[in-house]
Amino acid sequence: MELLIVGPSWLGDAVMMGSLVQRLTGKDPAARITVLAPAYLAPVLERMPGVAATLANPFAHGALNLGERWRFGRALRGRFDAAIVLPNSLKSALIPFAARIPRRTGYVREGRQLLLTDPRRLDERRVPRLADRFNLLAEPRGAATPPPAPPPRLSAQPDRVRATLRRFGLESGAGAVALCVGAEYGPAKRWPAAHFASLARRLAAEGLAAWLLGSPNDAPIGEEIETLAPGASVNLVGRTDLGEAVDLVAAAAAVVSNDSGLMHVAAALDRPMVALFGSSSPAATPPLSGRAAILSLGLACSPCFERRCPLGHLKCLNDLSPERVWAALKAQLGRAAAQESP
16 A cells, blocks of 8 residues: 655654654555655655655745645545545645545544545544644544554664764763753743753763754854853764654664654654653653653643743742752763663
């Protein structure tokens, strides 16, 4: 079967989609899965077991371009037997409709029922986790809840990882902690730069390297951490492409991350991790890994799911102290060392 998945535009959601890919290939090992997603996600999708091919989605996030989408879909006619549409927008369902894919599955949103041959309704309270919502689309119509979601996985090629380390002048990640300092959604998901700087100083005192990772949009955060903790970290924020960031996360001994795309990358690479939650909820988008420690203060005002703190204090992250994060990270490093010892 030739199956098209219309994938998410966000990195973290795309990684969680890997759980659905595993579910589908487990049900039908002969299925050939193609993912339609923004081109920037290709370095992740090519590392995702079960994805046979990718199609670059040329349309900007939020852009309608209905005519162009229709023409894009028409060019795909005759290629696919089924499609699963993960985004909830009407426009995301237009391409498989224009492609005349015989079976088109997705949730009922934005009045797009007529574009789907297999429209599904979702009880969000019963299925709070996004990965489970994705997986439910692989089950027969009428299923209320999916079986437990298999954890997403990404593969790391040792030669590629070594090449990336050489490019940035890094000998090894054995004594390094990747600090994923950004979150594209907004500042209410970002642990303060001053706290990251404090943690970087603690790592340096313990003989551990701190690698700062993030997108070009996060560059000011990396610079602020450098200023607050001079010499305590290697600032790679905005200097890597996505594939290189994945390689560096794979090489690191452990990871500390905001609730971000790189948090889900670290989980899919099965790295020991401390995941920091502020305005968002670990009930909805947790790192799907048994090696992740989740820290969330659980304040009465959270999760608010806002991009910026509506109360102006951001206590959910400001009050999450570097000492508490270090304690959790130290425990993770200790467990990893115990697992690796003979």
